[in-house]
Amino acid sequence: MSTRYFLTYSGVKLPLALTQELAPDALAHRNTYLQADYDERGRMVRCQKLVYGDIEMTHVYEWDAQDRLVRATIAIGDEEPQLMVFAPGD
Secondary structure: EEEEEEEEEEEOOOOOEEEEEOOOHHHHHOOEEEEEEEEEOOOEEEEEEOOEEEEEEEHHHHHHOOOOEEEEEEEEOOOOOOEEEEEOOO
């Protein structure tokens, strides 16, 4: 698993399209950033938005063997996490 950091994302389609990658040493100067974890195949499996050190949003993605997104669990703040299930071809 590898972790990368980003300033923001674009669009609303899942998985999030993260943009403006940040070097780990640049995080000390940021109040808000996104932390993304990738599996050995390069697929994003988790993304968290951190604001002043607190997790504001979390996306957890599950993929099938053909690299298609099959599930996304989205948690924003203290709200109940939402599960989205995708059929092949969605």
